[in-house]
Amino acid sequence: MKKETKFAHIGAPKAGLGTAVNPSITRASTLLFDRAEDLYRSDVRGYGRHGSNVHDALADAFTELEGGAGTVLFPSGLAACSNAILSQVKAGDHILLTDSSYGPTRKFCDGHLKKMNIETELYDPRIGGNISKLIRDNTSLILMESPGSLSFEIQDIPAICEAAKAKNVVTIIDNTWSAGLSFSPLKLGVDISCHAATKYFGGHSDVMSGAVVSRTKPLHNAVKQTAVHLGNASSPDDAYQILRGFRTVVTRFRQQEATSLALANWLSTHEHIVQVLHPAHPDHPDHKLWQRDFTGGGCIFSVVFKPCSKEHVLAFVNALKVFGIGYSYGGFESLCIHCDPQLKRNHATPFEGPLVRFACGLEHMDDLKNDIEQAFNEVF
Ligand SMILES: Cc1ncc(COP(=O)(O)O)c(C=O)c1O
Known part of the structure; x- marks a missing residue:
């Protein structure tokens, strides 16, 4: 079954x-x-x-x-x-x-x-x-x-x-x-x-x-x-x-998973982004491991912005209208956080620019994409 x-x-x-x-x-x-x-x-x-x-x-x-x-x-x-x-x-x-x-x-x-x-x-x-x-x-x-x-x-x-x-x-x-x-x-x-x-x-x-x-x-x-x-x-x-929540989780998960990958794919060629960190994206350094062990994705991923000031990052997050500013993920509403204040790593080489995480909810993909684009346009 x-x-x-x-x-x-x-x-x-x-x-x-x-x-x-x-x-x-x-x-x-x-x-x-x-x-x-x-x-x-x-x-x-x-x-x-x-x-x-x-x-x-x-x-x-x-x-x-x-x-x-x-x-x-x-x-x-x-x-x-x-x-x-x-x-x-x-x-x-x-x-x-x-x-x-x-x-x-x-x-x-x-x-x-x-x-x-x-x-x-x-x-x-x-x-x-x-x-x-x-x-x-x-x-x-x-x-x-x-x-x-x-x-x-x-x-x-x-x-x-x-x-x-x-x-x-x-x-x-x-x-x-x-x-x-x-x-x-x-x-x-x-x-x-x-x-x-x-x-x-x-x-x-x-x-x-x-x-x-x-x-x-x-x-x-x-x-x-x-x-x-x-x-x-x-x-x-x-x-x-x-x-x-269990009754509907598979359906919600599938939509959120699809939205997050679609957004990651779109952002991977965006002029303001250096790198998307989504394991289901082919450019992810561990994509092959993910393909071997996973059957799908999740609803959150991060992006590395082209080097810019902390003020630019804060202005970007503040300019979002559909994405809420808040921790967590998996809910019906999309969320965004800037990650650097909590990014503690002893082993990794630092990212080229600031890290921003998107959690995709159940909104239409077009509205999420437009929201990100208008925030970029407002700030850069
Ligand atoms: C990977 C992961 N584990 C555990 C937790 C903690 O869950 P809770 O907020 O229910 O305490 C979170 C919350 O953000 C999380 O992202």
Whole structure:
């Protein structure tokens, strides 16, 4: 069965006489029992933090999406990433983090993990199998993100996983960009896949959520235990919204993916642009790797402007009328940010000019193109 079909029905209650098509929302902290004997049973939900029928349906949808052994839900994408990491480390460990990772994940590793005496080493996202040279006796984890945040490097995931497996190191990927629809990392050997469900699955920029899908039961149990220890809980209303997003995500994703590639193609020959950073564009340095491992794209990409002043870049972003100025992606509305203030890289050669990121929503391609063109005309 195709993904569109599965996601249109996954988690739906069994039809009876007039059954709603989606599971109902149960809001609860206390769950009542009619017999004291059942209060301490481990096979039934005992308290609000343990989730609800909607959470279960959503977790099943993510497990199906990635082909995993189980999913733990979190109240944000960042919580998903940090809990997944915490589930696999202990004091004294060394971990390897791609230099292209989402900034707040990097801050979590550099800050919080450091306090726990866990050392984070940043590696070149394009390192491939040579990562084995960085693996030490106390390396417990390799963190990947492909494409990289803002700079869109594609990693050689199978080669990294092979090196990791040879030395019993766990691998985690942030798979938010592909929504699990154009890339299936668990099938390539990755152990744990994290999603900021806030993006495509929320789809409407009004809900935050995260999911961690593990390849095996023991890995899933470790993530679950960490989440329990840290008091993780997400609201049933938010879980419902994300499940609702699953119903339409494939269709929305396809349109956003097509718009982003069309815009990237157009911008690649634009007089004000030096380079587009979109892995599905043939000029992308990792295009061949992307072709090998991905089945499609995503909705965001960056462009490198011809060298110009910071004021020009700010004026360009301010001149956009259809694109909003704001973080995130995967929603129905297009967004733009200038990246340089948050672009921290230890391994890459600096880009020739300022970096600007576009996130494509569901607006018509012509209007997005005209918006960019009029902003260029106003500034340059
Ligand atoms: C790649 C990536 N991972 C994780 C996150 C964090 O997700 P959230 O905003 O839901 O915490 C984001 C948010 O922008 C992201 O882009």
